[in-house]
Amino acid sequence: MLNPVHLRTLVEVVKTGSFAAAARRLGYTSSAVSQQISAFERAVGVTLFEREAHSVRPASAALMIADRGAELLAAFDGFEHEVKAMVQGLRGRLRIGTFPTASARVVPKALARLTRDLPDAEIRLDEAEPDDVLPLVLTGELDLALVYAYDLVPRTWPEELTVVPLLDETLLVMVPSGHPAAKSNVRLEDLRDERWIASRDGTSGATCLTRLCAAAGFAPKIAFRSNDYEVVQSLVAAGVGVALVPALGYKALPGTHAMPLRHKPLRRHVHVVHRTANTNPLLCDAVNALLQVCERTVGDHVSPP
Incomplete structure (x- = not known):
């Protein structure tokens, strides 16, 4: 029979990539972790880790067991908590x-x-x-x-x-209040030469901006990146660029102006x-x-x- 304590140890070793790191997270010694993994290997009848001098590499069986085992442990933890409650x-x-x-x-x-x-x-x-x-x-x-x-x-x-x-938010183009686009509904094409402030590369917000600008025939010149919309808007207020901000992330700041795109608004x-x-x-x-x-x-x- 598989030991759930050994299963939890295996999941942590796969997650952290080493016996020592798993031991620190679980409050064990590295030796105890090694012994538990060896006992688990004996129970399942297969070698689960390739052991090297200063590292371990999980075998495919270990990855499969850890993936399924994490779900089982989460379910067990939930059940245990329900009993205590x-x-x-x-x-x-x-x-x-x-x-x-x-x-x-x-x-x-x-x-x-x-x-x-x-x-x-x-x-x-x-x-x-x-x-x-x-x-x-x-x-x-x-x-x-x-x-x-x-x-x-x-x-x-x-x-x-x-x-x-739950809800839909309009994406707002945010510009410094003295910007020419602040006087009317903005067209994206009018901002092709601007410096842009965007979220981290690879995020949905950054991908949306890139695709939106591509559809308008240009690539945005992204000068600054932040996933914190307060930072993004402060940069716009400072006059260093323009940004595309979802409505939930928007706060009216002095020195800024925000509006939907002139044509069909985009939403999050x-x-x-x-x-x-x-x-x-x-x-x-x-x-x-x-x-x-x-x-x-x-x-x-x-x-x-």
């Missing part, structure tokens, strides 16, 4: 993932509603970009997550997920996702709270899905 009289635990602009505009009000209606529930919040939180929803490490998709960077959702639209679509098979009884409460908050968030450049 039942014994202690708690109502359960909810683990939520979100992205920064939703953290500022949507999530606080939803959490306030949840903590008011479910005072005994344990609610945890993690913040990251959609590409980082989606795998955590799929493995069960998060119960649900807020994610987004740009018009020009569509997403395909894994079939294991239930996807609930915000959804909440969870595994369809997730039986956490708090999921329904959380999704309803998010829907109610988003209904009240609708306004300038933010609309129902």
